[in-house]
Amino acid sequence: MKFAEEFKNAVTPRAALLVIGVLALQLLFITSYVGALHNPKPKDVAFGVVAPQPAAAKQLAQQLDKLQGSPLDTRVVKDAKTAREQVLNREIDGALVFHAKGAQDTLYVASGGGTVLASALEGLATTIDAQQQRTVKTVDVAPASVQDFDGLSAFYLVVGWCVGGYLCASIMSISAGSKPASPQRAAIRLGSLAVFAVVGGIGGSLIIGDSILGALPGSFWGLAGLGALITLAVGAITLALEELTGVVGIGLAVLLIVIAGNPSAGGAFPLPMLPPFWQAIGPWLPPGAGTWAARSIAYFKGNDLTQSLLVLSAWAVVGIVATLLVSGLREKRRGAKAGPATEPAAEPAA
Structure with missing residues (x-):
């Protein structure tokens, strides 16, 4: 009985549900990566x-x-x-x-x-x-750089920006004890995320370019702007998921970006070599849209960027609007429950 009581204290029902969620993410990670990459071959x-x-x-x-x-x-x-x-x-x-x-x-x-x-x-x-x-x-007609082994540098660059986006958003929420954000706090977090995105975009472009690693050619500011957009998009959608579901939102962001997005991004194997499911979802998720755009900037003179930039912009806009909207509605409900402030009783006349 003592062990059972200690176990209940050590593993709360909430913790047990979170552990089950982590197990599900683990199995989905294996399924997604192995399913997408275990047998690449050109198709259509x-x-x-x-x-x-x-x-x-x-x-x-x-x-x-x-x-x-x-x-x-x-x-x-x-x-x-x-x-x-x-x-x-x-x-x-x-x-x-x-x-x-x-x-x-x-x-x-x-x-x-x-x-x-x-x-x-x-x-x-x-x-x-x-x-x-x-x-x-x-x-x-568009040769990969000799410093870009297997053409993977653009993919890893985008993965780095995606990781920065959801980690920044997660840390800002967790540091407050996963408390739901007020509209003012949500706006401050989004503003801080935007600054982080700009600095991260410039930093990534600087590292990958000729001045340091020389792994990718192409426009420095083009890649920097792309990095800022990717980071903002991923961070904003992570903040939105956290506003909607609390700490579970971090897991949902991992599911969306890491488990579904990375293996379908066309990084290790371009989209025509992936199975149909991953080939279909890849261009519509931030890692896939970002990888396509980064390669277009680096090797294809900026050709065929429109769809990828629209996809990334849509994720950013949806994340920003959802974060502000959910926090605003929650604040409104909280005010409605509190009710109007009561007037203090008047003192009797002397």
């Missing part, structure tokens, strides 16, 4: 085909679409120049240019978008041409 990769005759190009596209496992989603492109531009604009991930003269074709890839995918496309093109007694020359 946007791929262009160029040939001197439209009929020949259409025939080649149909042949590539019938490859086992459907690794390519092929479309006919009118000429080599257009194919190169589409790869650089991130409209397609690669393109094969068939040359009628000679026995060598040209493959356009962009390793800045993910070296693993570029290598996979090169392997496919080499195998296809070898079956026709032809060879292929690979042209990398």
